[in-house]
Amino acid sequence: MASSHAQALKTRGRANWNVTSPAIFPQHNWLRYDTPEEAGWFADKLSAVRKMSERAGSAAVMVIYNGAILAQWGETRRRYMRHSIRKSLLSALYEIAVEKGYRYQGNDFLDWRR
Numbered sequence: 001m002a003s004s005h006a007q008a009l010k011t012r013g014r015a016n017w018n019v020t021s022p023a024i025f026p027q028h029n030w031l032r033y034d035t036p037e038e039a040g041w042f043a044d045k046l047s048a049v050r051k052m053s054e055r056a057g058s059a060a061v062m063v064i065y066n067g068a069i070l071a072q073w074g075e076t077r078r079r080y081m082r083h084s085i086r087k088s089l090l091s092a093l094y095e096i097a098v099e100k101g102y103r104y105q106g107n108d109f110l111d112w113r114r
Contacts, residue, residue: 025067032069039065046071 036043046063050073053061060074 030069031067033065036070039068039070041065041070 033039036046049063050061050071053073058074059080060072060076060078062072062076063070
């Protein structure tokens with residue numbers, strides 16, 4: 001799971017960082033978990049997701065959890081034309097927000113309130 005553009009969470013002075021800490025946003029380098037369990041995930045479940053994505057022919061997958069890399073495989077350093085997935089991804093994110101009780105307010109695209 002290691003990547004040349006990722007650093008372990010503990011190497012950035014975040015030894016006390018855990019899943020209940022505020023989200024981390026990447027700067028120049030992404031931070032990464034050493035293991036899925038460190039983030040409260042199950043390695044066997046993540047392995048099953050990897051197998052499914054490989055069977056589906058995914059070129060690259062990067063799982064971000066609380067702003068740090070949880071897992072990655074494939075050509076994650078390669079740039080892809082993302083416009084074909086943009087609508088599907090945004091639709092999924094909108095659905096999550098609506099399920100959590102958020103509603104779009106006003107004219108600002110980012111103005112969502114409970």
